[in-house]
Amino acid sequence: MNIIFYGVVNSVSFALVAMGFTLVYGVSRLPNFAHGALYVLVGFLTWSFANDFNLPYPLAILISLCLSAVIGAVIYRLVLIRLRGLPTSEIIASFAFGLIILEGLRLQGIGGFKGFIGPFYVLPPFIDAKIRLFGVLMDVQRLLIVGVGLALVLLLWLFTHYTKIGLSLRAIAQDEQAAMMLGVDSDRVAMVSLAIGSALAGLAGVMVLPLGNVTAEAGYRVLINALAVCIIGGLGSWAGALLASSVLGFAMIISTSLFGALWESVVLVGTIILILIFKPSGLLGKQKELEERV
Amino acid sequence: MATGAAGPSRRKERLDRGIKVRTEGIYALTSWREMGYLLAPRSLLILGLLVLPLLVGEYWQRVICQAGVYALLALTFDFLAEYVGLICLGGAFFVGCGGYVSGLLNHYFEWPPCVTIPVATVVGAAISTLVLLPCLRLRGVYFAIVSFMFPLLTVYILIALNIFGGTEGISALSTLPNIWFDQYIVLAAAIIALFAMRRLVSEDIGLIFRSIKDNDQAVRASGISITLYKTKAVFIGSLIGCFSGAYLSHQYGWLGISLFAMDFSILPIAAAAMGGMGSLVGPVIGAFLLTPLSEALRGFGQLRVVLYCLILIGFIVYKPEGLMNYLQRKYHQFEQWKEV
Numbered sequence: 001m002n003i004i005f006y007g008v009v010n011s012v013s014f015a016l017v018a019m020g021f022t023l024v025y026g027v028s029r030l031p032n033f034a035h036g037a038l039y040v041l042v043g044f045l046t047w048s049f050a051n052d053f054n055l056p057y058p059l060a061i062l063i064s065l066c067l068s069a070v071i072g073a074v075i076y077r078l079v080l081i082r083l084r085g086l087p088t089s090e091i092i093a094s095f096a097f098g099l100i101i102l103e104g105l106r107l108q109g110i111g112g113f114k115g116f117i118g119p120f121y122v123l124p125p126f127i128d129a130k131i132r133l134f135g136v137l138m139d140v141q142r143l144l145i146v147g148v149g150l151a152l153v154l155l156l157w158l159f160t161h162y163t164k165i166g167l168s169l170r171a172i173a174q175d176e177q178a179a180m181m182l183g184v185d186s187d188r189v190a191m192v193s194l195a196i197g198s199a200l201a202g203l204a205g206v207m208v209l210p211l212g213n214v215t216a217e218a219g220y221r222v223l224i225n226a227l228a229v230c231i232i233g234g235l236g237s238w239a240g241a242l243l244a245s246s247v248l249g250f251a252m253i254i255s256t257s258l259f260g261a262l263w264e265s266v267v268l269v270g271t272i273i274l275i276l277i278f279k280p281s282g283l284l285g286k287q288k289e290l291e292e293r294v
Numbered sequence: 295m296a297t298g299a300a301g302p303s304r305r306k307e308r309l310d311r312g313i314k315v316r317t318e319g320i321y322a323l324t325s326w327r328e329m330g331y332l333l334a335p336r337s338l339l340i341l342g343l344l345v346l347p348l349l350v351g352e353y354w355q356r357v358i359c360q361a362g363v364y365a366l367l368a369l370t371f372d373f374l375a376e377y378v379g380l381i382c383l384g385g386a387f388f389v390g391c392g393g394y395v396s397g398l399l400n401h402y403f404e405w406p407p408c409v410t411i412p413v414a415t416v417v418g419a420a421i422s423t424l425v426l427l428p429c430l431r432l433r434g435v436y437f438a439i440v441s442f443m444f445p446l447l448t449v450y451i452l453i454a455l456n457i458f459g460g461t462e463g464i465s466a467l468s469t470l471p472n473i474w475f476d477q478y479i480v481l482a483a484a485i486i487a488l489f490a491m492r493r494l495v496s497e498d499i500g501l502i503f504r505s506i507k508d509n510d511q512a513v514r515a516s517g518i519s520i521t522l523y524k525t526k527a528v529f530i531g532s533l534i535g536c537f538s539g540a541y542l543s544h545q546y547g548w549l550g551i552s553l554f555a556m557d558f559s560i561l562p563i564a565a566a567a568m569g570g571m572g573s574l575v576g577p578v579i580g581a582f583l584l585t586p587l588s589e590a591l592r593g594f595g596q597l598r599v600v601l602y603c604l605i606l607i608g609f610i611v612y613k614p615e616g617l618m619n620y621l622q623r624k625y626h627q628f629e630q631w632k633e634v
Binding site for chain 2 (some may be wrong): 031090100230264265266273277
């Protein structure tokens with residue numbers, strides 16, 4: 001029972017983390033390597049707004065999510081727009097942007113900015129309580145993660161199927177040339193997708209980070225997790241990402257309860273390598289298989 | 295080419311210098327001037343690198359060693375990215391493999407560095423090639439992502455299993471005899487690797503590498519196994535990377551998880567972007583410019599990472615050709631404005 005519950009929670013947090021990345025890549029073929037950095041940045045901003053400016057917690061979250069979306073759009077407008085179609089440069093530039101954010105957060109003593117020193121940054125959970133479900137003690141935050149994660153999947157599905165912007169996102173993802181002929185502005189859509197993806201990274205941050213401390217290292221960890229999910233599920237495939245996050249989530253929880261917490265990363269690597277050997281395009285990645293992988 | 299400030303009524307015309315065209319053929323030997331034209335930049339580079347250690351103090355001599363390591367890594371990155379199409383964001387993985395192999399051989403079997411470094415170069419390269427083998431079927435973004443994850447995950451695994459010294463590493467390995475040896479061995483390695491690489495990419499095998507980058511389906515259609523050639527390329531690249539790792543572990547007399555640190559992946563890429571990707575010599579020069587710069591900024595702590603990321607973005611966005619390609623163009627061509 002423990003394994004099932006924590007497995008579900010873990011899977012949904014994987015999905016939350018990976019959703020933004022896979023959305024951006026699926027729509028605009030832009031690998032947003034600043035994903036992990038935005039995740040941490042939103043956690044940090046929320047903390048600052050709530051503690052330094054004494055804003056109410058929900059408002060702090062809202063503001064930092066908006067800021068994250070703006071940063072995503074700015075990354076696209078300033079940097080990535082000049083590099084589209086050059087995968088090397090896209091990756092390096094967005095990763096460098098992420099590094100600037102992450103390492104910038106560690107800066108200390110410049111302009112009174114404190115940066116990360118020690119485990120002082122703890123976001124409060126939304127509801128600080130624990131309940132018993134089928135004999136398993138759970139804190140409410142974990143249940144909220146599951147709820148929000150599932151709601152988000154549903155919302156994104158509705159968004160991409162029934163709104164104009166969402167439909168244009170999918171159009172660009174399916175066939176950029178045809179979509180442009182029908183009057184969809186590719187640059188605008190890419191910017192929107194990057195903004196949404198960054199906000200999603202931030203949302204994952206405020207949902208998952210209350211379970212631990214906000215540290216700069218978490219950014220790298222999150223980026224790796226998001227990438228692992230995308231590799232295993234097949235980049236740009238949403239169903240694949242969901243499937244992969246449940247595979248990874250359960251594999252990690254099972255290995256943790258059998259062998260101990262330290263084996264997590266071994267399982268992660270093992271799964272990736274196995275998938276690459278047996279199904280290099282990922283579990284459900286069929287899109288343009290021949291063009292992208294050999 | 296780009297139009298100048300005067301508007302669209304004129305354009306810049308670039309023509310190869312006559313001497314360049316002549317020296318490309320066999321006529322290069324007809325005059326001292328033409329031989330000089332060919333030799334000057336090359337000997338300037340070699341002499342510059344060899345004289346460098348004599349000009350600076352003890353502290354900066356250490357920096358030269360480091361710059362040499364970064365130059366080797368930048369060369370590997372440039373070769374794999376621009377000539378084979380494998381964007382390897384995990385240069386640290388090569389360093390770590392080489393460093394750990396040589397350090398462990400030295401620690402457990404007490405072999406001297408003159409044995410462990412060559413052995414670690416080959417064995418480490420074999421290990422990293424084997425590990426990267428499953429991902430060689432990927433390309434572009436996919437390979438970049440997976441190669442980026444390997445060094446980070448290896449660190450987690452080393453910590454998790456607590457093997458090879460775990461988080462603390464193993465200290466008291468034998469070190470190299472003195473600082474002069476330290477510097478000249480890495481400088482010699484950089485020069486040899488650079489010229490060997492330039493030779494390699496113009497051989498037949500280099501042609502195959504480049505065509506894999508440009509159109510791998512066509513290479514496949516010609517009956518050439520692209521996985522085999524990618525494996526070869528990765529092995530060649532990781533030879534260089536593992537050498538620098540093995541060298542580092544003996545230079546510090548210490549091995550630990552910081553051999554897998556992100557610095558070894560990112561700074562070489564920044565150096566390559568700054569020096570000019572695809573020119574092979576550019577990344578080497580970029581490393582020798584960027585490392586002292588980042589060393590001078592050491593006092594600012596993490597700010598230097600931020601700073602070299604800014605340099606990186608700046609070059610990628612605003613000067614994607616990099617310094618070396620720019621200089622080469624100036625050397626080989628003359629420009630003039632032309633009315634349109």
